[in-house]
Every structure is written in C-alpha cells, then in structure tokens.
Amino acid sequence: MDPWTLANAVVSGLLIGLVYGLSALGLSVIFGVIRIVNFAHGEIMVVGMFFALLMFRWLGLDPLLSVPLAAAAMFGFGYVLQLIVVSRVSHLPEHMQFLLLAAIAIMIVSALLLVFGPDAQGVHVGYAWDSVAFGELIVDYPKMFAAVAAIVVAALLLAFFKYTTTGKAIRACADNRMGAQVVGLNVGQLYALTFGIGAACLGAAGAIILLLFEVHPYLAPGYTLLAFVIVIVGGLGSLFGALVGGILIGVSEALAAVLFQPSMKSAFSFALLILVLLLRPQGLLGKAVR
Amino acid sequence: MILSVSALNLFYGDAQALDDVSLEVDAGDIVAVVGSNGAGKSSLIRTIAGIERPRSGRIVYKGVDIAGWPSHRVCNLGIGQVAEGRQIFAGLTVRENLEVGAYLERGRRDSAETMERVFSLFPILRERAEQSAGTLSGGEQQMLAIGRCLLGRPELIMFDEPSLGLAPAIVQEVFRIVERLNAEGTPIILVEQNVAVSLRMASRAYVLENGRIVLSGRGEELLRDDRVREAYLGL
Numbered sequence: 246m247d248p249w250t251l252a253n254a255v256v257s258g259l260l261i262g263l264v265y266g267l268s269a270l271g272l273s274v275i276f277g278v279i280r281i282v283n284f285a286h287g288e289i290m291v292v293g294m295f296f297a298l299l300m301f302r303w304l305g306l307d308p309l310l311s312v313p314l315a316a317a318a319m320f321g322f323g324y325v326l327q328l329i330v331v332s333r334v335s336h337l338p339e340h341m342q343f344l345l346l347a348a349i350a351i352m353i354v355s356a357l358l359l360v361f362g363p364d365a366q367g368v369h370v371g372y373a374w375d376s377v378a379f380g381e382l383i384v385d386y387p388k389m390f391a392a393v394a395a396i397v398v399a400a401l402l403l404a405f406f407k408y409t410t411t412g413k414a415i416r417a418c419a420d421n422r423m424g425a426q427v428v429g430l431n432v433g434q435l436y437a438l439t440f441g442i443g444a445a446c447l448g449a450a451g452a453i454i455l456l457l458f459e460v461h462p463y464l465a466p467g468y469t470l471l472a473f474v475i476v477i478v479g480g481l482g483s484l485f486g487a488l489v490g491g492i493l494i495g496v497s498e499a500l501a502a503v504l505f506q507p508s509m510k511s512a513f514s515f516a517l518l519i520l521v522l523l524l525r526p527q528g529l530l531g532k533a534v535r
Numbered sequence: 536m537i538l539s540v541s542a543l544n545l546f547y548g549d550a551q552a553l554d555d556v557s558l559e560v561d562a563g564d565i566v567a568v569v570g571s572n573g574a575g576k577s578s579l580i581r582t583i584a585g586i587e588r589p590r591s592g593r594i595v596y597k598g599v600d601i602a603g604w605p606s607h608r609v610c611n612l613g614i615g616q617v618a619e620g621r622q623i624f625a626g627l628t629v630r631e632n633l634e635v636g637a638y639l640e641r642g643r644r645d646s647a648e649t650m651e652r653v654f655s656l657f658p659i660l661r662e663r664a665e666q667s668a669g670t671l672s673g674g675e676q677q678m679l680a681i682g683r684c685l686l687g688r689p690e691l692i693m694f695d696e697p698s699l700g701l702a703p704a705i706v707q708e709v710f711r712i713v714e715r716l717n718a719e720g721t722p723i724i725l726v727e728q729n730v731a732v733s734l735r736m737a738s739r740a741y742v743l744e745n746g747r748i749v750l751s752g753r754g755e756e757l758l759r760d761d762r763v764r765e766a767y768l769g770l
Contacts, residue, residue, distance in 0.1 A: 410638060417624045417635040424622035426586050428636050428683060429610025 246504070249381035254499040256384060260392035262495020264454050266488035267395040268468065269475035270402060271446030277482035278419040278439040281331060282339075284346035287468030288353035289444050293319055293451020294460040295361060301368040301455075308368055308455045309394050315448035316398070323444025328437040335436075350465065357462035367459035387456045398449045399488055402442070406484070415439050474514050478521045480531025489530060493517065537562055537691055537722050538583075538614075543592030543602070545575075545582050545746075552578040553589070554746040559739070560691065565713070565723045567737035567754060569730045569767060575746040576726040577619055580693045583724075584616050585609035596691070611639045615689025619696045619726075621680040625669030629660055632668050632679055636686035646686060653682040656712070674705035681712060692716060693724040698732075710736065730767040734758045742767075 268290055275283045283289075296318055297311040306314075326349070334342050375386040406412040418425040418435050425432050458464075471494070479490025494514050501513035521528060538560040545553035552575050560566050568576050581587045583594055585606035594602040601609055610616075624632050633653060637646040654661040657678040663671060668679055677697060684692060694713060698706040710732060717723050727733035734740055737754030742763060750757065757763045 410634060413627065413631050414635050414638050416627060416631075420624040420626045421622055423618070424624055425635075426606050427584070427616050427618040427622050428687060429607045429639050430635070431605070431607040 252382055254503040255496055258496035258499025259492055260388040262492035263392040263395040265495050266491020267399050268450035269472045269487040269491050271443040272472045273476050273487040275443035279436050285350040286472050287465035288350045290447040290451040290468050291465040293448035294455045297452035297455045308452050311452045312449045315452040316445040319448025320441040320445035324437045324441035327440030354462045354465055365459035365461045391453045391456050394453045474518045480528025483530040486530030539595045541593045544590045545578055546590050552746050560722050564738045565717050565736050567733040567740040568726045570743035574743040577695055580695050611641045613690035615684040615687050616693045617680050617684045621676045623668045623676050623679050628665050629668050630664040632683050633686050636683035642687040649686050653685050657682055673701055691722050695726045698729050
C-alpha cells in the first residue's frame with residue numbers, strides 16, 4: 246500500500262478522533278462525578294447537531310460559530326435534566342438509572358423524528374471542498390477546523406476543572422462526596438452543573454461534527470456506543486483518557502477503512518475495546534478500581 | 536447561648552439513632568460528647584451539620600432554628616465541622632483542599648487572609664501545598680481537615696473523633712490545637728473516644744447511650760462520676 250494513503254488515513258482519523266474525544270469527554274465528566282452512565286449521550290449530541298443545523302438554516306451561521314450556542318443550550322438542558330429528573334434516581338440501583346436514561350433517549354429520538362423526519366440533512370459551507378496539501382498529504386479544511394474547535398473546547402473544559410474554584414469544588418465532590426458535604430458544598434447543585442457541563446460538551450461536539458457528517462435522528466445510538474468504547478479504551482473517569490481514546494478510535498476506524506473496507510470500521514473499534522479489556526481493564530489512562 | 540439543641544429525634548429507616556437529645560453550647564465552651572461506638576455521637580454532629588434530617592426537634596443557632604436545613608446553608612451560617620475519618624479530598628492538592636473549604640460565600644470573604652492564618656498555624660501545610668492530599672501522613676491529613684474547616688470561617692466547630700488513628704504525639708498536638716482555637720474565642724463541640732482527655736478539657740459534657748443523653752454536667756464532675764469512671768475510663 247502507498248504510504249501516503251496510509252498517512253492520509255491516519256491524519257484524517259486523528260482529526261475526527263479529536264471530535265469523538267470531545268464527545269466522550271461529556272460522558273466521562275458525568276460518570277466521573279455523578280457516577281451516572283448517561284445512556285442518552287448520543288441523543289443529546291444529535292440534538293446539538295440539529296441545533297446547529299437550525300442555526301445554519303435560519304441565521305446562516307457556520308456550525309463552528311454555533312458551538313458556543315449549542316453548548317449553552319445543551320448546558321441548560323443537562324442542568325435541568327439532572328436537577329429535576331436524574332437526581333431522583335441517583336440512590337436507586339444502576340439498572341433503574343439505565344431505564345430512566347434509556348427512556349429519555351427514546352423520547353429524544355422520537356421527538357426529533359416528529360420534528361425533522363428520518364432523512365439525513367446537512368450543511369454546506371463555503372470551504373467544504375477546500376484543503377491544504379503537505380506533499381501528498383491532503384488535509385480537508387472542515388476536518389482541520391473541526392479538530393481545532395474540539396481541542397479548544399476540550400482545553401477550556403480541562404482549564405475549568407483545574408483552575409476555577411467551581412471546577413475544584415466539582416472535583417472535590419467526585420473525590421469524596423462525604424467530604425464535600427462536610428465543608429458545605431451544595432452537592433445537588435454541583436451535580437446539576439456537572440451534568441450541564443457534560444451535556445455542553447455534547448452540544449459543542451454535535452455542532453462541530455455537523456461540519457463533517459449529515460444528521461438524522463437514528464445516528465444517536467451509534468454515537469452513544471462509540472463514546473462508551475472510547476471511554477473504556479481511554480479509562481473511565483479520566484478526562485485526558487477520553488481524548489486519547491477518541492484519537493485511537495478515530496485512527497483505527499480510518500485505518501480499517503483503507504486497509505480493509507469502510508464497513509470494517511466498527512469491527513476494528515470493538516477489537517481495540519476487547520484488547521484493552523483483556524490487557525488493561527481499567528483503560529489506558531484509567532486508575533485501577535478502588 | 537450560641538447553640539441550643541432540644542428534643543432532637545433522628546431515625547435511619549425504623550431504627551432510632553437519636554432519642555430526645557438536648558444539648559447546649561455557650562460562648563467560650565468546649566462541650567464534650569462521650570459514649571461508646573454506635574451511641575449516636577456522629578449522628579448528633581451530622582444532624583446539627585444538616586447532613587441528616589431529624590424527624591423532630593429544634594436546633595437553634597444564634598436564635599435561628601436550623602433543624603432540617605441543608606448542610607451548605609448550615610455551614611454558611613458559621614457552623615464548621617471536622618469530620619470523622621478526616622474526609623479530605625485525596626486526589627486534590629493540599630492548596631485545592633483548602634480552597635474548596637473556602638467555597639461558600641462566608642469563606643470567600645478574606646479567604647487569602649484565612650489561608651495565611653492556616654498556613655502559620657500549620658506550617659507543614661504550606662510546605663506541602665502543591666502535593667496531593669492523599670500523600671500526607673495521617674497527622675498531616677488531620678491538620679489539613681482542620682485547616683480546611685477554618686477556611687470556611689466557622690464560629691462554632693464540631694470535632695468528630697479528631698484523635699482517631701493518630702500516633703500519641705500527634706494526638707497531643709491535635710488537642711492543643713482544639714484548645715487554642717477555643718482560647719481564641721471559638722466554641723467547640725468535641726466528640727471523642729478519648730474520654731479522659733476530652734472530659735478534662737470540657738467545660739460541659741454529655742454522655743450519650745443508645746441515642747439518649749443519660750448524663751450531663753461539668754467535665755470535671757463527670758470525670759469523678761462513678762458510672763463514667765466504670766463504663767468509659769475502666770476504673
């Protein structure tokens with residue numbers, strides 16, 4: 246095989262993988278702090294995609310410019326969802342939480358079908374076919390811009406957790422819930438904030454990915470599954486691990502497509518997942534189970 | 536009167552953890568609460584702190600009945616707590632632990648000053664400020680738990696088993712700090728397994744058995760009481 250073809254696939258996979266990673270960050274943040282697995286993950290992301298689609302149609306807004314708006318909208322959605330719905334099941338066994346979030350996921354898909362119908366719809370930006378070439382290595386503008394946007398949002402998120410007082414308080418809740426109550430943190434409100442932040446990542450990832458793919462409601466379960474694979478590969482609860490996992494999955498999918506055929510993409514991702522579970526069950530950057 | 540607890544009842548499901556408990560804290564007091572394991576000492580502290588919701592009873596702090604208030608509101612009113620098992624944030628740095636202690640509105644005011652005060656009270660925390668708190672020794676973690684509590688600028692501090700699991704030399708140090716904070720004007724509620732020491736320090740003391748107060752009085756009085764000597768001091 247021509248090495249340039251391989252290099253092109255790797256770079257393209259890496260760029261898309263960063264967007265996957267941002268989406269997986271949303272799952273990781275929510276699980277890492279609230280210990281709830283968000284089974285409506287892909288659905289919230291697809292809502293973000295439709296949001297950006299509407300912004301494009303109504304205001305002619307480039308999906309990348311919709312990123313802050315989609316993030317803000319999904320933040321509000323996630324905040325309210327945690328505060329008035331999900332918080333009520335947090336003391337119940339995990340399968341009960343699963344039922345609730347799976348139900349929310351189905352409701353979101355049905356609502357999207359009612360409003361937008363089942364057909365794939367996308368945006369067309371002026372630079373859709375532009376690219377920059379480094380020798381034989383050709384990088385599409387949309388993919389490049391999408392990756393840069395994903396890096397910016399992920400960096401903002403990591404900085405929020407590292408440097409802001411609220412970010413530290415959220416990490417404190419995740420670290421020791423009892424300790425958080427002892428110092429008088431309002432755990433319920435911080436949890437709502439966390440779900441909001443996780444959903445905001447999805448809103449941002451959705452808007453970004455609309456630049457690359459068309460959207461339809463049935464995309465959602467696939468994105469949920471993809472994010473699960475990524476966080477398990479990267480390490481559940483590790484934010485940096487989610488990004489690394491995203492890149493790995495993105496690259497492995499791209500390689501599968503050029504080395505075998507595009508329909509082998511998922512097989513490669515799951516093979517990677519099984520390998521990680523066999524050799525390093527806590528994930529590449531995860532900590533061993535306490 | 537700073538704090539007055541009256542007829543407090545707490546249940547975990549059907550099990551009664553606190554049975555008609557009443558307790559008073561005056562300005563300048565060190566109030567000791569002693570009792571065996573499972574007597575309800577920690578439940579009492581957690582209920583005052585707003586972590587547990589009492590079924591009935593009043594908790595009046597500076598004239599306001601705070602029974603049933605959530606813990607963040609109770610903390611913001613100035614009731615601080617150094618919890619059993621220290622409950623520090625092991626994955627955060629020492630400095631971050633202290634910053635989170637100042638998260639509430641009350642602590643945010645002058646937090647830089649309070650941080651300086653805590654660092655001068657516990658120089659070891661300044662030395663280890665950027666280290667993750669989980670790497671500290673047990674004694675250092677207890678200092679951190681106390682420092683973190685102080686950053687909330689409490690006007691009443693509840694200590695739950697502060698000497699548990701610490702080396703004797705460190706235990707002495709912890710008690711010295713408790714007395715020093717009290718001497719600086721902070722009333723204290725002290726729950727301790729170390730009955731002799733806590734009764735000696737206490738201006739007022741309560742003996743809790745099966746969720747009920749069975750005995751109360753001045754610390755030295757209880758120290759001389761035959762029942763206390765027999766049950767808790769092994770004399």
